[in-house]
Amino acid sequence: MSDDEIILNDLNDGDLVEQMKDDLYDGMAKEVHEGTQILLDRGWDANQILSDALVEGMRIVGIDFRDGILFVPEVLQCADAMKGGMGLLRPILAESENSASTGTYVIGTVKGDIHDIGKNLVGMMLEGAGFEVIDLGINNPVENYLEAIDKHRPNILGMSALLTTTMPYMGVVIEELDKRGILKELPVMVGGAPLNQEFADAINATSYGRDAAMSAELAKALVGKNS
Amino acid sequence: MDDRPKCLIIACGALAKEIVTLQRQLGLPDDAVTLQCLPADFHNTPNKIAPAVESILKNKRRDFDIVLVGYGECGTGGALDAVLKKYNATRLPHAHCYEFFSGSALFEEIIEEEIGSFFLTDYLVKNFDRLVVTGLGLDRYPHLRDAYFSNYKNVVYLAQIEDPVLKQKAADAADRLGLKLVYKYAGYGDLAVAIESTAKGVAPNYGQFHVRR
Numbered sequence: 001m002s003d004d005e006i007i008l009n010d011l012n013d014g015d016l017v018e019q020m021k022d023d024l025y026d027g028m029a030k031e032v033h034e035g036t037q038i039l040l041d042r043g044w045d046a047n048q049i050l051s052d053a054l055v056e057g058m059r060i061v062g063i064d065f066r067d068g069i070l071f072v073p074e075v076l077q078c079a080d081a082m083k084g085g086m087g088l089l090r091p092i093l094a095e096s097e098n099s100a101s102t103g104t105y106v107i108g109t110v111k112g113d114i115h116d117i118g119k120n121l122v123g124m125m126l127e128g129a130g131f132e133v134i135d136l137g138i139n140n141p142v143e144n145y146l147e148a149i150d151k152h153r154p155n156i157l158g159m160s161a162l163l164t165t166t167m168p169y170m171g172v173v174i175e176e177l178d179k180r181g182i183l184k185e186l187p188v189m190v191g192g193a194p195l196n197q198e199f200a201d202a203i204n205a206t207s208y209g210r211d212a213a214m215s216a217e218l219a220k221a222l223v224g225k226n227s
Numbered sequence: 228m229d230d231r232p233k234c235l236i237i238a239c240g241a242l243a244k245e246i247v248t249l250q251r252q253l254g255l256p257d258d259a260v261t262l263q264c265l266p267a268d269f270h271n272t273p274n275k276i277a278p279a280v281e282s283i284l285k286n287k288r289r290d291f292d293i294v295l296v297g298y299g300e301c302g303t304g305g306a307l308d309a310v311l312k313k314y315n316a317t318r319l320p321h322a323h324c325y326e327f328f329s330g331s332a333l334f335e336e337i338i339e340e341e342i343g344s345f346f347l348t349d350y351l352v353k354n355f356d357r358l359v360v361t362g363l364g365l366d367r368y369p370h371l372r373d374a375y376f377s378n379y380k381n382v383v384y385l386a387q388i389e390d391p392v393l394k395q396k397a398a399d400a401a402d403r404l405g406l407k408l409v410y411k412y413a414g415y416g417d418l419a420v421a422i423e424s425t426a427k428g429v430a431p432n433y434g435q436f437h438v439r440r
């Protein structure tokens with residue numbers, strides 16, 4: 001509450017967006033929620049609030065996490081703050097006609113692994129980029145991915161793994177997709193802290209997402225919607 | 228001059244006490260190995276492990292006949308193994324300490340039965356507040372409990388020694404996380420194999436590596 005003296009409504013649009021990014025960085029969910037409402041009241045487009053304030057704020061958080069300035073608990077606080085704003089924008093975005101979905105993205109943590117913080121963050125940034133995100137949760141055997149592909153006809157499949165022992169399973173899923181002729185049409189993105197580009201190449205993944213913001217950009221590029 | 232091999236062990240701080248205990252149990256003289264530890268906090272930032280190990284090896288490798296690195300793969304994404312290859316050193320088997328203490332068979336059995344198992348060792352029980360509570364920020368942000376542990380059902384304490392005080396502390400830790408305590412005595416597992424072999428100047432052979440599918 002150190003920013004008590006700042007009355008968000010007194011700020012002009014530019015300063016308010018800057019303040020919202022700071023508040024998001026500091027994990028202040030209530031303030032981010034309030035700022036989002038103010039911009040909506042001022043007639044801002046929901047998409048623009050999402051990209052200029054929330055996604056941009058989270059992108060900065062991602063950089064400082066990668067550089068070891070922020071740690072996991074802080075990042076989770078920031079994610080909560082972003083959710084504060086997203087909660088207001090989601091129903092508006094769902095209703096508005098001009099916000100055609102960027103594409104459908106099925107994402108899940110692989111079998112044997114129940115780490116999901118990174119996956120959830122990626123899901124949030126994908127949503128911020130306009131994807132309809134189907135989250136399969138944790139501990140997914142290949143059957144779950146196949147079923148979801150069948151049901152949702154996604155544009156991209158994403159898999160997450162945080163354990164050395166579960167990373168190879170991503171390769172198992174990709175092999176199965178290949179056998180069934182699905183891989184030709186469905187780009188597969190992989191991510192998780194112990195992965196690297198070399199590993200992604202070795203298992204024949206389409207791309208490797210190092211962090212949430214970069215993953216969202218890569219996903220947009222894969223569906224040909226990069227701005 | 229004695230002709231014993233000169234052994235260096237570079238280990239995670241979480242194994243320091245266990246290694247010293249094993250040295251005594253195995254009847255090794257205090258100077259049989261040189262032990263150098265790195266901060267246990269690296270657990271949460273595994274990208275620091277390989278560079279830290281390398282900086283020690285760079286200075287000291289030539290002074291020793293054999294080097295054991297007291298880490299598992301620990302989420303270094305292959306970086307640790309690359310360093311070991313470069314300096315002709317070996318490490319403990321498996322992905323992490325929970326598996327080299329318990330052995331693959333027991334570890335797999337526990338995970339098969341309940342994948343939502345969060346493991347503690349003697350060290351983690353003793354340092355639960357610092358490494359788990361503070362390390363994950365649960366002291367500052369108690370509401371993050373669910374973000375971390377909603378997928379978990381059990382705390383599985385893989386004990387190195389049988390100690391009722393530690394067992395009680397593990398029960399308190401499970402309580403703190405709102406999970407059920409499962410107690411398994413594991414002993415030192417492959418760590419004992421590694422220390423004994425290294426002290427003899429022989430690179431440890433842990434038997435068949437187990438790849439989980």
Ligand code: B12
Pocket residue numbers: 062072075107112113114115116117118119121122157158159160161162163164165189190191192193194208209210211212213215269270271272273299300301302303322323325342343344345346347363374375376377378
């Ligand atoms: C937080 C954490 C936990 C939390 C998980 C909470 C949760 N709900 O997920 C808790 C404490 C519960 C936990 C448990 C365990 N963990 Co853990 N954990 C971590 C830690 C510290 C951070 C992971 C994290 O969440 N990072 C934050 C997010 C934002 O980053 P991220 O996951 O990398 O995701 C980013 C990118 O990778 C990418 N990305 C991720 N997924 C995807 C997917 C796609 C499609 C794309 C494009 C991109 C992408 O974008 C994300 C956002 O930027 C890591 C160490 C580390 N620093 O990596 C260990 C670590 C992964 N854990 C480890 C271990 C061993 C365990 C346990 C076995 C420990 C135990 N005591 O029992 C258990 C698992 C038990 C089980 N039954 O499986 C080891 C793995 C070692 C190994 N060799 O594999 C690590 C490396 C720690 C270590 N050094 O030993 N863990």
